[in-house]
Amino acid sequence: MIKITSIFLVLLTIWSCSSEDTRGDNNQEETTKEIKIPxxxxxxxxxxxxxxxxxxxxxxxxxxxxxxxxxxxxxxxxxxxxxxxxxxxxxxxxxxxxxxxxxxxxxxxxxxxxxxxxxxxxxxxxxxxxxxTLDIIAPTLKIGDTKVAGAHDIWLEVSVPNQGDLEIDEIGLVYGTTSNPTTDNNGVTKENVEMAFKERITGLDPQTLYYFRAYAITSNGITYSDEITMSTIKKGNFTWSFWWEDNSDPAFDRLREAFDKATWYYNNFTSIEKHVNVNYNTGTPTADANFDGWINFGANPDYQRTGTAMHEMAHTVGVGTHGKYWELMKGSWQGNRANAILQMMTDDPNAKIYGDNTHFWPYGINGAHEDDGSEMLYIIHALVLQGMKTDGLPNQ
Incomplete structure (x- = not known):
């Protein structure tokens, strides 16, 4: 019995030592495992x-x-x-x-x-x-197809179909009498960067061809639009005189001021050549005129103004008084140029000139109530009339 017990103790000791050795080998393996870079x-x-x-x-x-x-x-x-x-x-x-x-x-x-x-x-x-990386996409600039000119002014429309990759810091128009104008030439800079705008270039010479390019400045430099050309028109020669004059009547002072202003607008924004005689007739209800160049004004001071003077001057060059006007006015104006000018100047692509056998509208200034005294009213009236001349209305 003692021998069996001794043998059991020896086996137990051997098993215990073997178990401890195995655990010791595993710990050593975990400790020495190598970490590598990814x-x-x-x-x-x-x-x-x-x-x-x-x-x-x-x-x-x-x-x-x-x-x-x-x-x-x-x-x-x-x-x-x-x-x-x-x-x-x-x-x-x-x-x-x-x-x-x-x-x-x-x-x-x-x-x-x-x-x-x-x-x-x-x-x-x-x-x-x-x-x-891709090259920078520069802004794309375009000057509109419709351009409007007076003797000293040209109106152009500019748009930016694609701004490109960079913010635009400055935008405007440059122009000159030689091709490819740059920012070193004459120019107009917009106060604020706009993606579409209409610009009036003024101080130009009559009957002169000008070259225009829109420009935009970004941190990458200056980008220009394709070049376009436009000529100013021949300066008008519309003159007037009183048929008789009474310096004691204030109506003559009002009429003199009205016709001086009216002929200034006609001479700077049309090429019309005409002389008219202005008659003061207290029996005339408001005012009237004929193609022969006679204009009558009545005693109503509300009509002794620039707008009415321009309205009557238009009658003397064919509006409501000439066969060509009646041929082109069929409820609406059938000519292209006058309508294009109206659309551009009013920023309305659907604008159209309407009228009857005597008057046209808008901007016909058909009554004292339509005369607000604004510069653009008189300018657009004259430009529309110049457009009618281009469409076929007689020049004098």
Missing amino acids: ILETNTVESLESFKATLWGKVLDNGGSSITERGICYSVTENPTYNNSSEKASVVKGSGEFQVNLQNLMSGITYYAKAYAINEKGVGYGNEVSFS
């Missing part, structure tokens, strides 16, 4: 713009340690490192893939990039890829 893959660029690029990377092996940071490092020289510019991932997938959006790049430049990841061992890199 292994990555850099994928090709997903999207490119002038200042932006989107890249994907993927962690193939974390090296036996948790990844604390991942992203893309990049440079304009080969073999970029984490010490160069780098951007952390914005999207991370469970598969190990991650996305990086690079911002504020330079346009038209070749970059070199690598995916990177960091664990407790250090920084691991993927393969190097290269990409080139």
Whole structure:
């Protein structure tokens, strides 16, 4: 019995020693396991713009340690490192893939990039890829097809169909009497940057061909539109005189001021040549005129104004008094130029001139109630009449 017990104790001791040795070997294996840097893959660029690029990377092996940071490092020289510019991932997938959006790049430049990841061992890199950002898209500027001219003024419309990649700091028009004007020549700069605007260029010489270009300034420089040309018109020669004059009657002072202003607008915004005789007749209810150049004004002071003078002057050159007017006015004006001028000057692409056998509207100034005394009322009236002349109404 004693022998059996002794044998059992010996076996127990051997089993216990064997068990302890095995555990000791496992602990040593865990302690000496080597941590390595991560292994990555850099994928090709997903999207490119002038200042932006989107890249994907993927962690193939974390090296036996948790990844604390991942992203893309990049440079304009080969073999970029984490010490160069780098951007952390914005999207991370469970598969190990991650996305990086690079911002504020330079346009038209070749970059070199690598995916990177960091664990407790250090920084691991993927393969190097290269990409080139797109050239900057400059603003696109366009001068409208419809242009309106007086003897000293030209109106143009400018639009920006595409602003491009950069903010526009300044916009306007340049012009001159030689081709390809620049900002070193005459120009008009808008106070505020607008994507569409109408501009009046003034102080021009009559019957002169001008070259125009719209321009925009960005941080990348100056961009110009295609060049267009436009000539100012021949200055008008519309004159007037009283048939008789009574300096003691204030009506003559009012009429003199009205016709001096009215003929100024006709001479600067039409090419009409005409002389008219102005007669003061207290028996005339308001005012009337004929194609022969006679204008009668009555005693009502409300009609002894610039607008009425221009209205009656229009009658002396064919409005409601000539066969060509009746041929072109069929409830609405059948000529193209006068309607195009109205549309451009009123910023209404659907505007149209209407009328009857005697008058036209809008801007016909058909009564004292339509005369608000504004400069643009008189200018547009004269320009529309110039358009009617272009459409066929007699010039005198």
